[in-house]
Amino acid sequence: MTTTQETAPAPEREEIITGCDAVAQALRLLDVDVLAGYPIRPYDSVMTAVSKMIADGQMDAEFIVAESEHSQFEIGKHASLVGARAFIGSSGVGWMYGMEALVVTASLRLPVVALVGNRALDDPGAFGVEHNDAMMVRDTGWLLYWVESAQEALDTTLLAYRVAEDKRVMLPCALSMDGAFLTHSQHMVRVPVADTVSAFVPPYELGDRRFHPDNPVSIAPQFNEDWVMEARRQSDAGMRRARAVIAEATADFHRVFGRGPADPFVDSYRMEDAEYVLMGMGTVGMVGKVAVDRMRAAGKKVGFLRVKWFRPFPQPELRALLRGVKGVGVVDRDYSFGSNSHGGVLYTEVAAALYPEPRRPVLVPFIAGLGGREVSVDNLLEMEETVERATADGVADLTCQWIGVRGPDSDPRDVAATAEGGVR
């Protein structure tokens, strides 16, 4: 693990707050100008918190109760275009409902920040966490981050604005937080003061795209084949530059706050001499670390790797950290029906990331914890054993294993699926 030189800690106070409240505190410290809310659980607690702070005079902002998610996201986009720091958010199908507005926010290169309180998509209705909602913007130019704790939620909200508003990036950023497990669970959080935050996040400047009578520009005209490809390439360039900006901002976070993560992109736990590794995103990291401690105590060389930034995807880090590892289990809290090995989204991304490596570990896809089902320590121990067995057997093309699910592996009426089989 790399560590950055720590400086004297900045003034902070400790509070026991939920993940949503931690984001709300960050929004207050960031002096966000325009916030648009529309109700859907579980992300909406952040809007409940900020609207009360505004009503109590602790925060000066325009809070708009929108009439749909589509409007909510368009309001954020247009406020950002005028030069206001804007915040939106949603969960599950609400995030889907506003998808068009999310896409144009990214293609217009407007640094809106959003909270996605991850929630299963309908139907059937479920409040619990699944990562598919936020995943839906993964190809559109949104920066995507999965947090594990309330402290990380607060810190990453600050980082998100800093990176998104950076002239070299200018892309929106969605912060994903496991519904209920983090949105509504309380942690001890160190809340910094506004002066420190403004030293870390400079004022938002849109420059020559600012929508104001002093700057009579036409924004987003009709392009067609003459220019669209160049515009897409510019978004791509912004995303490519984001890696350096994230690294720089994370290092600066250490300088300003005197604390912060060791690695900007991934959270590696007891990876030093690991032969087997489990991977995941979000709160599964907490359970994963407990499971790793237990396995280490039993003499197994196991580590846990939590992907934090999903866009840009940490390919260099994964290649370096998984080099020499024998077997890797990827725990997806999402699905991608019909994809490679019937695995989830994270699995297919990890598999693609490792492809250039001359010697790749055995990679086993798992799907677990859908719809808010708990992923237990025992589940992770079971997954690790499957990875070890597959590695020992030299099985490099396992189809995805569903963990903690009732019923047979596959629908017995589906002959093809039965034939594909898979290890138990």
Added chain:
Amino acid sequence: MAIPELVIPDLEINRRLTVLPMQEYYTSGHRTCQGCESALVMRYMAKIAGPRTLVTGTTGCMYVANTSYNSTPWALPWAHTQLGSAGSSAIGTAAALKVLMRKGKIPDERINVIAFCSDGGGGDMGLATLSAALQDTRYNLLILLYDNESYANTDIQASGMTPWGAVTSFTPSGTEQRITQHRWKKNVPALLMAGHPTGRYFANASSGFGMDLMDKVRIALDVGGPTFVQTHDPCPKGWDFDPRMSHELAILAVECGITVLWDCLEGELRYQGLTKQQVEGKVRRKPVADYLRRQGRFAHFTDEDVDFFQSRIDEMWEDWILPGVLRVNQTPFGRLPVDGSSPRQAGHAGAAVASGNGNGSGGAQIEAVGGNRA
């Protein structure tokens, strides 16, 4: 680069517009069709709004045909917004201006916010956003709906504001079914007026009456708060007529009583121009056949179809509580206006109500419908 400051005559809200600025803020560079009346509406709107204005526009003709990259006609700041987002773009823009001015991040001044949308974008898809915008009295914003009665840019498909019976790409006239556009045109300005009592200004205008249209835009911007103006714009491509007749058709729609020139300022309903003369009985409405028979989209109409169309227009004038505006004809106060009394003879709608009821409560009902006048 700032646009040179332009002095617009500071008229009282209730005085009619008599002097126009020379400057244009919707200029060359657009690629709209010959005879496009909606482009004319954009020009009127920008001209009277002046340089301290931000304009957002939804997808539609006035996006796709207007703003090809590197040849924008807008001398005002203009931004695209999605098809169903007129109201939300206006709220986002106005809210950002307000908070940035309050925090001293931009100079505190009056900046007009106009979001324009089409009949499809505003009347269909984005209707909920118009409703939301007209509810939020914290912000000064104008929604301008240019109604050319179809999704004209995408190849003329029926919208909720396409007239009954008109042929469009999705509502053809076939050998088995002569009429497939079964829906009567949605009355968006009255719908918004009736449902948003805190909205300060609602108006229906026509591209054929430029001074009236500009006056309505000016009043909307001057009165402040959330306001709404709709314009009726003939479309040669969508309606199938010779482009040289665009302006004449717009005027003819008013002469036939199909388009009604009205506005409602702080709850006071008023009629303008030819419509006012029709209401006052000074001018008779022309038969709708004069209007319908000039357009290819109604070429399949039989005489019975024309008669049906005429009967619905007559009903609008003779049976509605607010002639040409709001369809209520039976109330706890009786049938209004009184049977046999044509609005052509009545001084105005309020008088018709009062005479029908015999006391003042009918008038109070009108006030409640129109809004809360300060």
